[in-house]
Amino acid sequence: MAPLKAIVVDDEWLVRSELKTMLAEFQTLHVIGEASNVQQAAEQIEQLHPDVVFLDIQMPGETGFDLLEKTDVRSQIVFITAFDQYAIRAFEVNALDYLLKPINKERLRKTIQRLQSEKDSQSGNVHVQYDDVLCLTINGSIKFVKVSQLKCIMAEGNYSFILYADRKKDLISKTLQEWQDILPEKYFIRIHRSTIVNCEYVEEVKRCKNYSQRVFLRDVEEPFVMSRRYAFKLRKCLA
8 A cells, every 4th residue: 555645844944854854754744845834835735646745833924824824735744833722722623633742752643653553444444432433425525523423414415414522514426335334333324225323312212103213312303223134233233
């Protein structure tokens, strides 16, 4: 499998040099470029199309957040910063991870493992974990989604609708079977040929006269119909 292509963006030459040296130890990742400011970073991203950008938050003139707002960045983002108060903001703009300066080698190793896991999960090679973050292409842009925030997935032909914990919904170019192949079975159960639900959001299951059942999810007004053949798996999950 080809290594992930990365660029390093930081206004401090020493930080870039040290991070490149640390990243050179990982065979699953190859640094193909570097930049010291937002403008250079935008040019590198456009020319090199990296898989991941290690992005400093605070730089003279413009921040790493500015880069994401003005540039169509489809790479995975790992923020690097000296201030952990930026962590929440980092995840609000869909960063995969963030690293505090000075960068700890073991912490970096975990980030690389997460990056590789994201790559593998998109290829359908492995099951993702409940606390993982998925990298999805939505309307031509990359979006990072916590697996635990997936409330329900509904089939739509060769596509699927994702219903998130905050009630938002996205259309994804992924079939229900592809979702079933990668999601952790402990939490995600198929209740119908067209529906997968996250057991953590199931509030109630009601029997109907025709032997089918209705599944009520938290903060979702309309219940989902569950086929009789899937009932046992859901009961086992909720036990």
